[in-house]
Amino acid sequence: MTALAAPRLSRPGLAAGAALVLLATLSLLVGVIDVSPARLMRDPEAWELIFASRLPRTLAAILAGAGLGVAGLVMQALSRNRFVESTTAGTDQSAAAGVLLMTILFPAAALPVKTLGAAAAALAGTSVFLAIAQRLPPSQPYLVPLFGLIYGSVIGSAALFVAWQTDLVQYFAVWTRGEFSGVLRGRYELLWISAVMVGVAWWAADRLTILSLGRDVSTGLGLDYAAMMRLGLVIVSVISALTVVVVGAVPFVGLVAPNLVTRLIGDDLRHAAPWTAFVGASLTLVCDLIGRVIRFPYEIPVGVVMGVVGALLFLWLLFGRRARG
Template sequence: MIDRKPRWTNWTIGLAVGLGSALLFCLSLAVGADDLVFARLFDDPATVQLFLASRLPRTLAAMLTGAGLAIAGLIMQTLARNRFVEPATAGTAQSAALGILIATLLFPAATLATKTLIASVAALTGTSVFLMTAHRLPPTQPYLVPLFGLVYGGVIGAIVTFVGWQADLLQFLDIWTSGEFSGVVRGRYELLWGAAAMIVLAWWVADRLTVVSLGREISVGLGLSYQRTLQLGLVIVSVIAALTVVIVGIIPFVGLVVPNVVSRIMGDNLRGTIPWVAGCGAFLVLGCDLLGRLLRYPYEIPVATVMGVVGGLLFLRLMFMRSAHG
């Protein structure tokens, strides 16, 4: 028999996450190299400009990025039927970076929207290849899937680095592959609202994605178009990955640890877990971004570096818990 926590415990945790996110939101608006006094928002033009042009866009970008990456990881784990994959470890983010590199080489004057479109196509192609290969691996060896993802993503990353070195674009590659929010300002982050639209779309088709996780035979037997639902899930993951890589860069572990933590509390029904996963992802990334700003204040540590440490510790904790409880 599987022990389950009472429903009130889930809502208590949700309330704690909500209050914590609200606190982090306010702290993120207040922390920065320049002092921001909230009392001056109504009478000081410089304070209003700082708030609207920098602090608010950065805070919203961190929350949208965290929520989007967590949902992308949840959907990828559902499609691959494996708990140990996410966009950053399965070649999706690296494929998006390759798409941005191609767009930069072929269309130097391309807008962010154009680069996002090309990166989405590249991410969709790379993720499709990963899933086709992952479904051919023995289901009795679940660790082969993440191992293949790491090798696959490493090969694509090596290609990106080689092409970038040949084209003298290594500095640009460092921006795309190391996620940080210091360059996020008004007029640059707005595309991340597309990640919010993808989250809504994922919630709308959550029941179909849950059925897809049962396999092709069961999905077809229940009257579901397995191929179309799989393609829709791939599109959601690819668009979110492309948006985050174009605007912020690659941030690891968010799509890996957040869905696993939430599933231990809420179960595997995507309809019920998507809001929780999105909220916890936003909380985690915003917290890591704030921590990176405070550790060496007034200097910053990139959120990808902080997330690598925090996410790695959380992942090890999950692994030990899995080992302890069988």
């Protein structure tokens, strides 16, 4: 097991950092209200708009994208299946059902309390998914995401029925459709916990890599299989719940980003996790920018754009030639 060490900067790393800075700068400047550099030089109100709306939105997109990407990477290690992520495992649907129940039972509860309820529901839903998925034949990898889609649809349909009965359909739609237009200062800060979870995933990357080899191999190598499964479930559930509560479910990020990275640099989570976070954040920023400009001055939710872009990328990954390093 390799020792934990600070990552060294390389040319690809510097290029990736520069690309992310460029996307973040575009995210700060693109919008209905003009905040061009010329206006920033002469208008103090433009800076207030940047700090109150544009910067929180950009940070929320980066944190959500990076967190969902790493959560998908961990989820694929837990299930030993490359076609699994939070939206194809019932995690996001369970988180939305959890925050719905918290809203019904404790309507005056603060957002962090509702987030705890969503995380608990996501943990329970993901645990059930993994327990059933491990019983599916490993020779049929497509059965796992197919079961996950059906499983998540059942949970989502049941939660939607409850929302309809309690006149909360509009709220439920917000939690199941990712959108950054409502992100303001003071309403996104919980997503920084996702960054902490990404750090925890990188800290445990070597053990999660061993975990992906299966119960027998990992136990034979001295790994506490049950403890690492619990840690992985907590990482995935917390990130998914935070994203659902703050911005809503964003599909395909946890599916596409890990597959793009692992096809290029391999399955070692120690090396794959930072790149997966970068690809997830960049993909989310790009889709958010597309949603802002394609029907300017109106917006298309990032979940809708990501659904189209992510589906095309996934089909390319599925049927395209495997990249060779």
